[in-house]
Amino acid sequence: RVLIIDFGSQVTQLIARRVRESGVYCEIHPFNKVDAAFLKAYAPQAIIFSGGPASVTEGESPRAPEEAFKLGVPILAICYGQQTMHVQLGGVVEGGHAREFGRADVEIKKSSPLFEGCWSVGERYPVWMSHGDRVTELASGFEVIATSENAPFAIAVDEKRRFYSTMFHPEVVHTPDGAKLLRNFTHRIAGLKGDWTMAAFKDEAIARIRAQVGDGTVICGLSGGVDSSVAAVLIHEAIGDRLHCVFVDHGLMRKDEGRQVVSLFRDHYNIPLIHADESERFLGALAGVSDPEVKRKTIGKLFIDVFEEKANGIGGAAFLAQGTLYPDVIESVSAIGGPSVTIKSHHNVGGLPERMNMKLVEPLRDLFKDEVRALGRELGLPETFVGRHPFPGPGLAIRIPGEITKEKCDILREADAVYLDEIRKAGLYDKIWQAFAVLLPVKTVGVMGDGRTYEYVCALRAVTSSDGMTADFFPYSMDFLGRAATRIINEVRGVNRVVYDVTSKPPGTIEWE
Ligand code: XMP
Numbered sequence: 001r002v003l004i005i006d007f008g009s010q011v012t013q014l015i016a017r018r019v020r021e022s023g024v025y026c027e028i029h030p031f032n033k034v035d036a037a038f039l040k041a042y043a044p045q046a047i048i049f050s051g052g053p054a055s056v057t058e059g060e061s062p063r064a065p066e067e068a069f070k071l072g073v074p075i076l077a078i079c080y081g082q083q084t085m086h087v088q089l090g091g092v093v094e095g096g097h098a099r100e101f102g103r104a105d106v107e108i109k110k111s112s113p114l115f116e117g118c119w120s121v122g123e124r125y126p127v128w129m130s131h132g133d134r135v136t137e138l139a140s141g142f143e144v145i146a147t148s149e150n151a152p153f154a155i156a157v158d159e160k161r162r163f164y165s166t167m168f169h170p171e172v173v174h175t176p177d178g179a180k181l182l183r184n185f186t187h188r189i190a191g192l193k194g195d196w197t198m199a200a201f202k203d204e205a206i207a208r209i210r211a212q213v214g215d216g217t218v219i220c221g222l223s224g225g226v227d228s229s230v231a232a233v234l235i236h237e238a239i240g241d242r243l244h245c246v247f248v249d250h251g252l253m254r255k256d257e258g259r260q261v262v263s264l265f266r267d268h269y270n271i272p273l274i275h276a277d278e279s280e281r282f283l284g285a286l287a288g289v290s291d292p293e294v295k296r297k298t299i300g301k302l303f304i305d306v307f308e309e310k311a312n313g314i315g316g317a318a319f320l321a322q323g324t325l326y327p328d329v330i331e332s333v334s335a336i337g338g339p340s341v342t343i344k345s346h347h348n349v350g351g352l353p354e355r356m357n358m359k360l361v362e363p364l365r366d367l368f369k370d371e372v373r374a375l376g377r378e379l380g381l382p383e384t385f386v387g388r389h390p391f392p393g394p395g396l397a398i399r400i401p402g403e404i405t406k407e408k409c410d411i412l413r414e415a416d417a418v419y420l421d422e423i424r425k426a427g428l429y430d431k432i433w434q435a436f437a438v439l440l441p442v443k444t445v446g447v448m449g450d451g452r453t454y455e456y457v458c459a460l461r462a463v464t465s466s467d468g469m470t471a472d473f474f475p476y477s478m479d480f481l482g483r484a485a486t487r488i489i490n491e492v493r494g495v496n497r498v499v500y501d502v503t504s505k506p507p508g509t510i511e512w513e
Contacts, residue, residue: 002026002186003044005034007052007062007080013327014171015048015078015182017368022183023194027366036067046074046190049081051169055133056083056093063088074162076185079131082156082165089139089163095132103174104129106154110145113188114157114164118180127154128174129167162189198371198378202234205363205375209238213319218361219311220321221303222247222273224261226388227323227364230376234363235321236271237379244317245271246310248303251279252395252409255417264385274310281306283406290402292513299394304352311356320358325372327467329365389434390468398513402441408456411494412439415458418491422484423462432474435462437488438501438512446489446496455496458488463510471505 002019006012006028019026026048029038047068054061063084068075077085083093105124108115119125127148135153138144142163146155151167164185170178186192220232222245236243245265249258258277265273285298311317353360364372376386392398396416400408416437423429438459446453460481462474485498501508 001042001044002046002048002190002192003034003039003042004028004048004050005064005068005081006030006050007054007084009051009053009078009080009169011169011172012050013368015050016326018171018179018182019048019186020196020368020371021179022186023196024186024192025196031062031064034065034068036065039065039067039071044071044073045192046076046186047071048185049075049077049085051079051081051130054080055095056080056087057095057133069163074185074190075164076182077163077165078171079167079169082153082167083133083135085163085165086135086137086139086142086156089141091135091139091142092137093133094136101130102128104148104150104154104168106146106148106151106168108146110143112145112155112157112159112164114145114155114181114184115177116184116188118177118184126174126176127166127168127170127178128172130169131167134167135165164189198374201367201371202237202375202378205234206238209235209361209363212361213239213242215242216318217242217244218319218321219244219246219314219317219358221245221307222261222265223391223393224253224257225323225391226369226376226386227325227372228321229261229264229381229385230372230379231321231323231362231364232265232271233269233379233381234375235361236269241272243271243321244311244314245273246307247273247275248306248310249275249277249279250282250299250303250395251277251406252282252299252397252404254391254396254420255413260385264382268382274314276306276310278302278306279406283404283409286397286404288403292398292401295397295404295513296394299397303393304355307352308356316356316358318359319361320353320356321361321363323372324360324362324365326364326366326368387430389429389432389436392511398511399436399438400441401438401512407494408439411456411492412437412458414492415439415488415495418488419460419484422480422487426480428474428476428480431464432462433465433468433471434510435460435474437461439495444497448496453496455494457497457499458492458495459499459501459512460484461501461510461512463505465505465510468510469505471510473502473504476500 004015016026016028106127107124108119108121141158142156144153144156148154154167157164170181222228232245262275265271285302373386419437440457442457443454463471465471488498
């Protein structure tokens, strides 16, 4: 397995994704947590240094543990990683050179296993640079094998020690051949086989769950989303009926979704499931509430109350399952030295483990979202479940600006179902990150047949994104929009006008509230 030492780059996670995509298991650890003892225990077969925002020319800037250089394993050092590697091994780095941000071309001077089967000597290839400082004197044993206009040491290597350093970022898509270079590093140079598969991960995960839980019982809150579903099915494979699933149905799901969750678990997997149908209680608590944050808090608190009631009803459990993913777990490092630990708390069950004195079982905490999907397929979850767009915990409540009523929820559910049906028919579902209808608290005048109508406006939203942090509106054809609008207005009672939201994020957000 590979160790990625994180110096705080924005794109460190992408290194891990590329490495795992090539079938090699890896983990990211912050530079200041990696010491000799850690290295001994982890026993990496190869190490990658990430980039980072600091400057090695500043006093307190991050360094790699010295022991890393003595393990005899190959090291690939990227950007800031390159600079600290050279400084630590006796080279020199200076600031104040022409800054190179964005696309650059590297010219290959000498062949290397790093770009075997990919780049040829004498040719130029596009890469992505992002840095101010640069190495001006190589550490001994290194030679330059590629240059760029502003980076005479674009790639410098010590083939004998198997130390590789690049000034550019191979992990980003703007370095088109970057994934191949990373693969060459892990496969050709480090000699790893690339046999890390989801089937193997599943077996390891099941063994880990059994070891952690022993003969205890686990309780799992289902939301209908991919993460909690995959976690539940995996844990069920590990411990069978000692897993109790609780589906807190707040009545703010999409059309048919509640029924699908119940049927998947009870009929398809035969997993015991408590279906807490509490829609009236949630709607009651939300009556008169129109502030989005109050909506979220009201739903979050009631969710915990209901979950706790149901858990107590079955006599409690020693463990609570959570679908925490790797991006929530990775500790980020701040620019200069000081660790800043950011761990996102799960919106559904925040506070529950302490309140109920339970230990956490988090079988997905090593996985990225797309890996969770692959694991779901491995576990036999239907594609309609595994490939689902993200859906927010508070559900339709944050897609009905203003006060929420049962009537409005029903109208929105119908409009949303018609909209998604059109998206699927047009073959667009998988090209879109998230698509949904929003019911506006505005009525407008229309004419249908011979009569005047006075009904709600429905807004359609669809975005592309890679992580939900930034997003672009989806460029539908006018044809598609016309078709979706006509169907919604004809088939959904209570809507007589449809608009399309063309706001990107930023400055907008994906949800309307
Ligand atoms: P925004 O609207 O912030 O959404 O651009 C980014 C992503 O997060 C989802 N989202 C939520 N998910 N609880 C959740 O579990 C929430 O309160 C919440 N608010 C937004 C949103 O659907 C999108 O995928």
